[in-house]
Each structure stands twice: as C-alpha cells, then as structure tokens.
Amino acid sequence: MKNLKSKNPLLSVKGIAKSYGHVRALQNIDIDIHSGEVLGLLGDNGAGKSTLIKILSGIIRPDKGQIFRKGKEINILSRKDSEEKAGIQTIYQDIALVKSMSILRNIFAGQERKTKLGFLKLNEMRDTTMQILNDHVKIAGITSPDLLIEELSGGQAQAVAIARAVHFQRDILLLDEPTSALSVRETNKVHSIMREIADAGNSCVFVTHNLYHAFQVCDRFVVFSHGEVVKSSTKENTSLDELTDLILAN
Amino acid sequence: MSGEYTNSLKANRYIQKGLFDRFRASPAGNVILVFLLVLLTCSIVSLIYPDNFRFLSKPNLIILQRAIPTLGIMSIGVGILMITGEFDLSVGAVFGLSAYIMAMVYSAGMPILVGVIAALLVGIIFGLINGWITTSFGIPSFITTLGTLFIIRSGGRLVSDNVPIIFQVPDWFKTLMTGRMLGYIQMQFVWFIIIAIIAWIILNRHTIGNHFISVGGNQMSSTQVGINVKKTKILAFVLCSICAVIAGIMSVIRVGVVNTDAKPLMELECVAACVMGGVALTGGRGSIVGVAVGAIMFHLVKDIIILGKLPAYYLELFIGLVIVFGVTLNQIAKKKY
Numbered sequence: 240m241k242n243l244k245s246k247n248p249l250l251s252v253k254g255i256a257k258s259y260g261h262v263r264a265l266q267n268i269d270i271d272i273h274s275g276e277v278l279g280l281l282g283d284n285g286a287g288k289s290t291l292i293k294i295l296s297g298i299i300r301p302d303k304g305q306i307f308r309k310g311k312e313i314n315i316l317s318r319k320d321s322e323e324k325a326g327i328q329t330i331y332q333d334i335a336l337v338k339s340m341s342i343l344r345n346i347f348a349g350q351e352r353k354t355k356l357g358f359l360k361l362n363e364m365r366d367t368t369m370q371i372l373n374d375h376v377k378i379a380g381i382t383s384p385d386l387l388i389e390e391l392s393g394g395q396a397q398a399v400a401i402a403r404a405v406h407f408q409r410d411i412l413l414l415d416e417p418t419s420a421l422s423v424r425e426t427n428k429v430h431s432i433m434r435e436i437a438d439a440g441n442s443c444v445f446v447t448h449n450l451y452h453a454f455q456v457c458d459r460f461v462v463f464s465h466g467e468v469v470k471s472s473t474k475e476n477t478s479l480d481e482l483t484d485l486i487l488a489n
Numbered sequence: 490m491s492g493e494y495t496n497s498l499k500a501n502r503y504i505q506k507g508l509f510d511r512f513r514a515s516p517a518g519n520v521i522l523v524f525l526l527v528l529l530t531c532s533i534v535s536l537i538y539p540d541n542f543r544f545l546s547k548p549n550l551i552i553l554q555r556a557i558p559t560l561g562i563m564s565i566g567v568g569i570l571m572i573t574g575e576f577d578l579s580v581g582a583v584f585g586l587s588a589y590i591m592a593m594v595y596s597a598g599m600p601i602l603v604g605v606i607a608a609l610l611v612g613i614i615f616g617l618i619n620g621w622i623t624t625s626f627g628i629p630s631f632i633t634t635l636g637t638l639f640i641i642r643s644g645g646r647l648v649s650d651n652v653p654i655i656f657q658v659p660d661w662f663k664t665l666m667t668g669r670m671l672g673y674i675q676m677q678f679v680w681f682i683i684i685a686i687i688a689w690i691i692l693n694r695h696t697i698g699n700h701f702i703s704v705g706g707n708q709m710s711s712t713q714v715g716i717n718v719k720k721t722k723i724l725a726f727v728l729c730s731i732c733a734v735i736a737g738i739m740s741v742i743r744v745g746v747v748n749t750d751a752k753p754l755m756e757l758e759c760v761a762a763c764v765m766g767g768v769a770l771t772g773g774r775g776s777i778v779g780v781a782v783g784a785i786m787f788h789l790v791k792d793i794i795i796l797g798k799l800p801a802y803y804l805e806l807f808i809g810l811v812i813v814f815g816v817t818l819n820q821i822a823k824k825k826y
Binding site for chain 2: 296298317319322329331335336337338339340344347348349350351353357358359361
C-alpha cells in the first residue's frame with residue numbers, strides 16, 4: 240500500500256445491513272476506506288458488493304448501520320448526499336449512460352454547466368468534455384464530443400463513463416465492474432487511472448469479479464460472501480491463490 | 490475478443506460515416522428528405538397543371554397555414570412527452586375542453602385573457618394529474634391517459650350539456666392569434682413556428698431538455714446521475730397539456746364556435762406526426778424539427794388527397810402506413826447508419 244494512506248479513514252461504514260424481503264443482502268458490514276488506496280471489493284454474484292455500492296451512492300438506504308466521513312457521522316439519502324456529504328463519485332456496473340445522447344450531454348447529465356436561467360453553456364461543456372477525454376482517459380477513435388453513445392463501441396462507452404467520474408471525482412471513486420466491457424489496453428488504462436487517483440491522495444473502491452485485475456491494482460481487499468465480509472487483508476498479507484480459494488469456498 | 494473486435498469495427502464505421510449519413514441517422518433526417526421530395530414534386534406538378542392541381546394557389550397555401558398549426562403545436566407537446574418516454578392519449582380531450590372553458594369564461598363576461606388563463610389552468614391540472622398518477626403508481630401512461638381521455642370527454646359533455654358555445658373574441662385578440670401578416674402569412678402559422686422554436690430551445694439548449702432526453706433514454710441511469718425522474722416526467726406531461734390548450738384556443742377563435750367534442754382521434758394523429766418525425770416510441774430520441782416537419786407532412790398528404798380528389802379514407806390508410814413503416818424505416822436507418 241502507498242504511504243499516502245492515513246491512519247484515520249476517509250470513510251467508514253459500521254454495522255451496515257440491508258435486506259430485500261427475506262433475503263439478507265448485507266449483514267453487519269464494517270469497512271474503512273483510506274486516502275491513497277485502491278480498495279478491492281471481491282466476491283461472487285449476489286455476495287453483496289453492488290448493494291454496498293448502491294448504499295454508498297445514495298441509490299438505496301441501509302436498514303441499519305452508520306456511515307462516517309472523517310470521523311463525523313453522515314446520512315446518505317440521495318445521490319447528491321453521496322457526492323456532497325461523502326465525497327463519492329460512482330461508475331456503475333450498467334454504464335450509467337444514455338445511448339441516444341451525445342458524449343457531451345452524457346458527461347454533464349445531472350451536473351450541467353448552466354446559466355442562472357438554466358440554459359446550457361454548451362461551448363464551455365464541449366471544451367471541458369474534450370479536455371476530459373484527452374487528459375483523463377485517452378479513448379481511441381473519439382474525435383468529437385457530439386458523437387452519440389450508441390455510435391461508440393462498448394469499451395469506448397465504458398471509458399466515457401470513467402472519464403466522467405474521474406472528472407467529477409471527489410475524494411472517493413467507486414467503480415462497479417468498470418472494465419467488464421473493455422479491451423486489454425483499455426483495461427490497463429483504467430487501472431493506471433485508478434492508481435493515479437490513489438497516488439494523488441484520493442481513494443478508489445474497485446468492485447470486480449476479476450481477481451487478476453484486482454490483484455494487479457488494489458492495495459487492500461475485502462471479500463464478501465452471502466452479504467458478509469469474510470476477509471479483509473492488505474496485498475502484502477494475502478495472495479491471488481488465497482483470494483481465489485476463499486471466493487470458491489464460499 | 491471477437492466481441493471487442495466487432496465493437497471496434499462498429500465504432501469505426503460510425504465515426505467514419507459522412508455528413509449525409511449522419512443527417513439520415515438523425516431523428517429528423519428521413520422525414521426532412523421525404524418532405525422536401527414531396528414538396529418539390531407537388532410544386533412541379535402544380536406548375537405543370539395549375540388548373541387541375543392547385544397546390545401553389547394562394548387559397549391552398551392559406552388553408553395549409555391554418556390547418557397545420559393545430560396539429561403541429563399539439564404534436565410538439567406530444568413529441569416532448571414521447572421523448573421523455575411517455576404518452577398522452579388525453580390531449581385531444583384537453584384540446585376540446587380547454588377551448589370550451591375559455592369560451593365559457595369569456596361568454597360569462599370575463600376578459601378574454603381570464604378565459605385563456607382558465608383554459609391553461611385546466612390543461613396544467615390535467616397534465617399534473619396524468620403525470621402524478623403515472624409516476625407515483627408506476628402505471629403505464631398509455632393506460633392513465635386513456636382513462637383521463639374518457640373522463641375529460643364525458644366531463645366536457647356534462648359541463649357543456651352537448652350545447653356548443655358561439656362567441657366572438659375581441660378583434661385585437663383574434664388578429665393576434667389568427668390574423669394575417671404581409672397578406673399571405675397566417676398568424677396561426679407564425680405562432681406554430683414561434684412555439685416550435687421555443688420547444689427546440691428547451692429541448693436542445695436548456696437543462697430540462699437534457700433531462701427529458703436522458704429520462705426517456707435511460708430512466709435508471711438518469712436516477713443514478715441525480716436527475717429527478719418524477720419531476721421531469723410530470724413537467725413533460727404539463728408542457729404537453731399546455732400545447733394542447735394553445736392549439737385548442739387557436740383552433741376555435743377564428744370560427745367562433747366551440748364544443749367539447751372537437752376533433753376525435755387527434756391524439757393519434759399527433760402520435761403519427763411524431764413517429765413520422767423520427768420520435769422513438771421507446772423514448773430518448775427525437776427532435777422538434779422532426780415533429781414539426783412530421784405535422785406539416787401529415788397535412789401535406791391530406792392536401793394532396795383533397796386536391797387529387799381521392800377518397801378521404803386514404804388519409805387513414807396513410808396514418809396506418811406511417812405508424813407501421815415509419816417506425817420500421819427509422820429502426821433500419823438507425824442500424825444502417
């Protein structure tokens with residue numbers, strides 16, 4: 240783990256639980272997220288990883304538990320709370336993009352640059368979009384911010400989603416299966432972006448099924464199974480084989 | 490790996506396509522091309538046979554300018570709502586009732602502007618009701634507005650007792666809404682253009698337009714990026730109703746007679762104009778230019794049928810063909826280009 244990691248966590252979740260009817264999606268989850276680290280959330284389908292991400296993103300509310308931001312308790316009741324109170328920016332598993340809209344409009348959807356009367360500052364948004372695409376995620380083949388998402392390949396679309404999240408990053412970037420549709424080159428690019436974000440003193444939470452990807456980029460791992468944390472370990476204290484065995488065993 | 494390769498090819502194909510292909514792939518692309526072709530053909534035929542096909546005659550152009558705005562303005566509202574991913578089958582009923590309310594208030598001795606405000610309030614209230622029921626209870630808007638269509642129609646008959654109101658609005662208001670400019674240009678058509686421009690600005694240059702397209706294109710992702718889906722949809726329902734009210738008022742002022750049963754099936758004609766204009770039935774895709782041209786095309790075909798002395802049912806046949814083939818052609822264009 241990088242030396243940038245602080246003793247006091249940037250974000251802590253304590254005793255978080257969530258059920259859907261009789262199904263317990265999460266039970267008594269305690270996790271700390273530190274500055275300067277890439278934290279891997281691992282586990283099989285239905286282990287509870289995405290439920291935790293949704294809670295931290297303000298999409299759903301936990302049944303019980305507390306969330307602390309730098310030691311101070313906060314309530315995340317909405318997406319806005321997640322961004323402004325918890326300093327979280329999320330990239331979702333299902334690529335939160337609208338296919339029939341342009342890259343430009345997608346990047347600023349819900350966070351438009353606008354005048355006092357609500358009119359879009361399109362030129363400013365266009366310049367910023369090109370800057371985002373060039374500086375944060377260099378995506379091959381994208382020549383104009385006015386291209387529609389449906390005109391892009393899956394990998395390009397995913398990269399746009401990442402570029403958006405990186406641009407609007409707060410302290411913590413949540414990435415829910417961000418590389419699932421990317422080519423090897425694009426995946427490596429995303430990993431290096433995560434590393435850069437962490438090295439700059441922020442943190443990334445990387446949710447993935449791909450243990451090889453996780454082991455390549457993460458500093459610490461939290462393994463979920465049936466809604467519970469079954470292991471939490473730094474990279475130095477575990478191995479790819481151990482993590483694989485743990486997930487398969489559960 | 491092959492999937493990635495295919496995706497890459499797909500991306501390159503799109504990125505390398507020319508300006509004309511991109512135009513055709515745009516929501517309004519096909520309808521604009523067809524419109525220009527039909528317009529050119531009609532003009533040429535009219536010049537060759539001026540006595541048999543009086544398309545370019547002054548009376549015909551005036552009739553077209555008077556007829557297009559009613560459907561055009563309503564279709565703009567319906568189009569915005571369809572882009573947001575919803576339908577409103579009650580617009581025809583709101584169109585009739587609101588015009589009747591305006592005439593009723595004005596006939597009771599109130600100023601005409603009070604009548605207009607009353608009509609707008611009726612539209613806004615039904616827009617809010619449609620939007621609230623649809624978004625709060627997760628009922629498909631097709632069902633919600635089918636219900637309100639019948640409620641408003643029967644409510645209108647109850648209020649009017651099936652007796653039309655004959656009225657004459659003040660000259661200044663009549664001139665403002667339905668007069669002429671420069672001899673040829675009808676004020677209804679000017680208002681249609683003005684409303685289309687306002688709607689274009691809202692959809693393309695305003696935050697709320699971005700939210701309309703986003704919500705219609707991907708409701709889940711819109712929620713995730715912090716857009717208030719419920720509020721956005723309710724606003725689209727209200728705008729749709731307001732357009733129906735404006736169209737209703739405009740259509741009765743010139744003739745000075747109104748009843749609540751005005752023009753059945755108008756809601757379906759609006760949907761047909763929107764589909765023809767490239768608005769996706771699934772939401773998230775469409776343009777105001779396309780809707781406006783779709784409405785103009787609709788009346789252009791109606792005009793051709795009348796001028797060509799063809800049976801009236803040809804229009805219904807045309808509407809049916811437009812809905813079935815219009816959607817199919819747009820899908821093909823979207824995939825091909």
